[in-house]
Amino acid sequence: MEHQTILLAFLLTLFAGLSTGIGSLIAFMAKRTNTNFLSLALGLSAGVMIYVSFMEMMPLSVESFTAHYGEKVGMLYLIFGFFGGIALIALIDFLVPESSNPHEMHRVEEMRGNSRLKQTGIIAAITIAIHNFPEGIATFMSALTTLEVAIPITAAIAIHNIPEGIAVAVPIYHATGSKKKAFWLSFASGLAEPVGALIAYLFLMPFWSPVLNAFVLAAVSGVMIYISLDELLPSAEKYGKHHLSIIGLVAGMGIMAVSLFLFI
Numbered sequence: 001m002e003h004q005t006i007l008l009a010f011l012l013t014l015f016a017g018l019s020t021g022i023g024s025l026i027a028f029m030a031k032r033t034n035t036n037f038l039s040l041a042l043g044l045s046a047g048v049m050i051y052v053s054f055m056e057m058m059p060l061s062v063e064s065f066t067a068h069y070g071e072k073v074g075m076l077y078l079i080f081g082f083f084g085g086i087a088l089i090a091l092i093d094f095l096v097p098e099s100s101n102p103h104e105m106h107r108v109e110e111m112r113g114n115s116r117l118k119q120t121g122i123i124a125a126i127t128i129a130i131h132n133f134p135e136g137i138a139t140f141m142s143a144l145t146t147l148e149v150a151i152p153i154t155a156a157i158a159i160h161n162i163p164e165g166i167a168v169a170v171p172i173y174h175a176t177g178s179k180k181k182a183f184w185l186s187f188a189s190g191l192a193e194p195v196g197a198l199i200a201y202l203f204l205m206p207f208w209s210p211v212l213n214a215f216v217l218a219a220v221s222g223v224m225i226y227i228s229l230d231e232l233l234p235s236a237e238k239y240g241k242h243h244l245s246i247i248g249l250v251a252g253m254g255i256m257a258v259s260l261f262l263f264i
Helices: 003-018 020-029 035-069 071-095 108-112 117-143 147-176 179-189 192-207 210-239 242-262
Strands: none
Touching: 003 020, 003 117, 003 147, 003 192, 020 147, 020 179, 035 071, 035 147, 035 210, 035 242, 071 117, 071 210, 117 147, 117 179, 117 192, 117 210, 147 179, 147 210, 147 242, 192 210, 210 242
16 A cells, blocks of 8 residues: 555544644633534534545445455444444443543533532543544545545534543543643543554454455444434434524535546
């Protein structure tokens, strides 16, 4: 695989992870959460992930598996890969208590009223890092496939990371009074994604093959579908009106469909 492709995959993963810093900047500027915008953005992010998983990544995966193992066995490997990805991200969610889970969304103004602010922020930073690790692997490995898949996925994960940045920055800032500490802790929590990419590079790239690529595509699809259904869409519903989240979902699918069509 070309070095330029690998470098681009790292850069995209770094951008996606460090978008938590954008969340911290929004938290400093906003007195109240713009719920309508956030609902729309989270729905759009889910639409991109769902569409690209079912319409691009899984078909590429099953095509490669079928070429090597035949239609029946190839489809079986796809199923194992897809549900294996879901099992991985679900296990991580299960191990993190719901009260400490940054994916359980809160408004900016709600978090300011938290009586254990500093502890809340530190726990959020740690749990975000744990959650972002497999997301970093997913972003990196998808970026090695095709650019038209990588860029929308990177944008979707970046949008999804912005509320996580808020979850870290708000309590830390109001506990310490330091925007600098709040920003850097929020920023650093996103570094788990490029670390995940580095682990994927060190342990998966030496064994890279069409079959491994197909399995990774299936697993990444599972991770993204789980994130969309378990985190993004429920959060979009919680933040704003039902129809806004659905509009965002359909818009994300539409954007992804047009993007893939133009690259044919």
